[in-house]
Amino acid sequence: MKTQYYTATSLDGFIATEDDSLEWLFPLGDVNETTYPEFIAGVGALAMGSGTYEWMMRNAEQVVAEVGSPWPYTQPTWVFTSRELPKIEGADLRFVQGDVRTVHEEMRAAAGDKNLWVVGGGGLAGQFYDAGLLDEIIVQVGSVTLGKGKPLFPRHATRAFKLTAVKQLGTGLVELRYDVRGDAPAEVGA
Numbered sequence: 747m748k749t750q751y752y753t754a755t756s757l758d759g760f761i762a763t764e765d766d767s768l769e770w771l772f773p774l775g776d777v778n779e780t781t782y783p784e785f786i787a788g789v790g791a792l793a794m795g796s797g798t799y800e801w802m803m804r805n806a807e808q809v810v811a812e813v814g815s816p817w818p819y820t821q822p823t824w825v826f827t828s829r830e831l832p833k834i835e836g837a838d839l840r841f842v843q844g845d846v847r848t849v850h851e852e853m854r855a856a857a858g859d860k861n862l863w864v865v866g867g868g869g870l871a872g873q874f875y876d877a878g879l880l881d882e883i884i885v886q887v888g889s890v891t892l893g894k895g896k897p898l899f900p901r902h903a904t905r906a907f908k909l910t911a912v913k914q915l916g917t918g919l920v921e922l923r924y925d926v927r928g929d930a931p932a933e934v935g936a
């Protein structure tokens with residue numbers, strides 16, 4: 747069972763624009779033609795930051811149009827926030843704050859033998875990485891640059907990650923898979 751940060755980024759390393767738009771991403775490929783259906787089938791619990799959760803709230807109509815309900819996940823989800831946020835109808839949610847290690851234990855217990863998905867953003871994925879809890883980064887790199895925005899992974903890794911797979915998804919996306927814990931090929935300079 748792995749803890750995976752599965753996300754999409756622009757070529758210059760942003761997962762959303764500065765004002766949290768993902769409109770740049772959708773024209774780049776059809777999610778059903780990516781690895782997502784297989785990936786989500788292996789997920790037993792989700793963690794996300796409040797920025798990601800608020801995107802779901804703001805775009806509920808679009809989510810309903812795509813999946814028939816305002817919340818697309820059946821798995822329990824932990825939302826990190828220091829604020830009180832409204833619950834999305836039909837979602838199995840826990841609002842939490844503070845140390846990711848405590849939450850990771852709860853997620854592991856809930857997920858059985860399935861994987862844990864750190865949905866984002868990059869800062870939250872970085873907290874799991876800092877705690878030594880992140881196993882894999884799976885990133886779909888879009889054929890587009892944004893110039894600025896919300897960063898993919900705002901951390902300085904002291905060892906290079908190990909690239910384990912590369913998959914072209916049409917002309918708009920390429921998926922890169924990294925083992926974050928595995929034997930790294932090289933030290934990274936400070």
Ligand SMILES: NC(=O)c1ccc[n+]([C@@H]2O[C@H](COP(=O)([O-])OP(=O)(O)OC[C@H]3O[C@@H](n4cnc5c(N)ncnc54)[C@H](OP(=O)(O)O)[C@@H]3O)[C@@H](O)[C@H]2O)c1
Binds near residue numbers: 771799865
């Ligand atoms: N391209 C993609 O596939 C993809 C994937 C995921 C997300 N996104 C997008 O990326 C953007 C989100 O980026 P983001 O940088 O805002 O990240 P985020 O991780 O969604 O949200 C960060 C916020 O979560 C809360 N938080 C994080 N860690 C916490 C902790 N340990 N304890 C308590 N609260 C904590 C804090 O907000 P408060 O305490 O103020 O609530 C923090 O400001 C959204 O627009 C989202 O839609 C894109």
